[in-house]
Amino acid sequence: MPHNAYNPAMYALGASPSVIRAIFEYSLRRRAEIGEENVFDFSIGNPSVPPPAAVTDALLALVRDEPPVALHGYTSGPGAFSTRVGISEDYRRRFGVPVRPEDVYVTCGAAASLTVTLSALCEPGDEVILLSPFFPEYRVFVERAGGVPVVVPCRPDDFQPDVPAIAAAVTPRTRALIVNTPNNPTGVAYTPAVMAGLADALARASERVGRPVYLISDEPYRELVYDRPVADSPMKLYPRTVVCYSYSKSLSLPGERIGYIALAPDMPQGGEVFAAICGAGRALGFVCAPSLMQKLITACPGMTADLSVYRANRDLLFDALTEDGFDCVRPDGAFYLFVRSPLPDAAAFSEEAKKEEILFVPSDSFGTPGYVRIAYCVAPDVIRRSLPAFARLAVRCGLKK
């Protein structure tokens, strides 16, 4: 037949799964071969702590006590109004920003928050600035929304955003900038000073090019910060802020696909932007976020899973790796370490690590070559047992004798 029998771009995406996913699949095979306990898998950001017991209790109570037709019924597209009110109140309580329930759109998780936002905002050919290193799916989401990713590297010494470089990258085609703090893959939380500078620079660049530029703040790791209070809301700094949130990490419900989009209350044309978000949700096939999960998060405001495990993991692993001679920025949050490859090629370093049954992800697909991402959201015991293997890896790489 002379034609394709499918969309070749979608085939390419499906046929070459993300590097992260490919390593995860290797991990499954290797565990089967040599035993679960002998593989040190740091490849994937799957929370290892359970949801709070109160969340499980609330879930049981909903299923046991609520009339099932209403419990499992359609909600309106942007979510049950009671859920939107609950999110609005929670946001106000945490950050003091009076987000209106009418500006909250409940989503099927973080990825949906981003694809819906990008489809709502982007016209074909619009540029979206990504700060490298970045979560690789950002590129997929921007391109699928018809946008063009424009990559601006973070400062190499501390992985904070390079504000002058971002300002210089804004053109009359720029539609948005995606910010992710605490960051996947570096674990760095952007400082208040950098965020304030970024907001100021965006406002001026937007003025210069005569077009509004949105700040899309992807915040799934918002509550996972170890050495400082939870970051303040970028809504306070920049009125064209769209917050994309997910309960995946904070409540350890990653498979349940529940999150939200919220607009800053003083966003110009906020009503129109919200309508575009509703339209994009409809066009992409998101009828409503899962109904039971909408009710669950409404019943559990302000809770988080026991995130202290991640802090302990970070301390243990960061100290040991630094001791071994590895070079990495001390992460403030999330559950990732971004380690400079001691070999010229991060893929080669990852292969060396495999010889010690350590699995992590080379950084090339994150847009910053020469590093590896170590996801330490594993049981503390895995960290402890992996330390001798990391020490041997340091020897293999010539970092110590």
Add this chain to the structure above:
Amino acid sequence: MPHNAYNPAMYALGASPSVIRAIFEYSLRRRAEIGEENVFDFSIGNPSVPPPAAVTDALLALVRDEPPVALHGYTSGPGAFSTRVGISEDYRRRFGVPVRPEDVYVTCGAAASLTVTLSALCEPGDEVILLSPFFPEYRVFVERAGGVPVVVPCRPDDFQPDVPAIAAAVTPRTRALIVNTPNNPTGVAYTPAVMAGLADALARASERVGRPVYLISDEPYRELVYDRPVADSPMKLYPRTVVCYSYSKSLSLPGERIGYIALAPDMPQGGEVFAAICGAGRALGFVCAPSLMQKLITACPGMTADLSVYRANRDLLFDALTEDGFDCVRPDGAFYLFVRSPLPDAAAFSEEAKKEEILFVPSDSFGTPGYVRIAYCVAPDVIRRSLPAFARLAVRCGLKK
């Protein structure tokens, strides 16, 4: 500012919600004004029967007994393998078609099944044939996937597909045909003879234009058939069949967003098509279908809610309306009656009905003007109490004295 601040097409979709949704919102206001029990709302296809008690029990057992990290964790993109095996076994049991687990992709409901399938298959400008009357969101989904809807009317006497007209509509740009039986909005189930003729005609048309044409079978109402056995699988007739399913109606879980895509086991290039589906799911932001619901449907194979209520509703309403002088095809399934408007304009007819506090949807947005859709998935008591109002409506419209 000289530019839009958002995507105007998405704004238009969000700012003008579907006609169905607009009438539903009117219904909510009117109920508040004159009392719930005085409004006869037949506007929306929201199941009124609860899920089977065994489903609620299974849900409780999962939440109570399963380790929560696994219960709520990410599954792989196409779904947990055990869920895919369960769907494959269920399909084989029902229809005798050996669908492979590897050809099952678990989705966030019917809309997602369709948007993922259309994005996977369509290249820009590809034509997708819709049979009018059709569910209005089909047009939105096709256009968002870059496709062009081509509408072929069903036969006006019985609303069965017009096979010769469909064959004639196939061009070298045709990528797919969407079939929905039992049908929303007519309630008609396509006959085995028509389906066989359609499959044969598609195969020949596909040969004629030198390009594969897919049969997308949208089957959320598959189990809701009243006077004949459940329709057979189109996979038996046509190897390029993609089944899009949702548990919304059969298990009364519409808000939970759980369904699947399944490919016919003998589909040419099925592996490539499946990869494109995985890629499309990834690009649209569907990381995985809700994890708890994946486990729930795996625990409840072959169950359905008590659908006998809908049959009783159909009999009661069809007989009464026919008695009143209204003209409509007796529906075989789903929970819709498609009634010919006794006034030249279906919108005017709907306004007359509002005077009797009866709410239904004029058919224009379904692609076939001159009818109204009555969704009878309501409590039987609503039907009974509405009959005098329908009788008065018949008088208003000159159908009887």
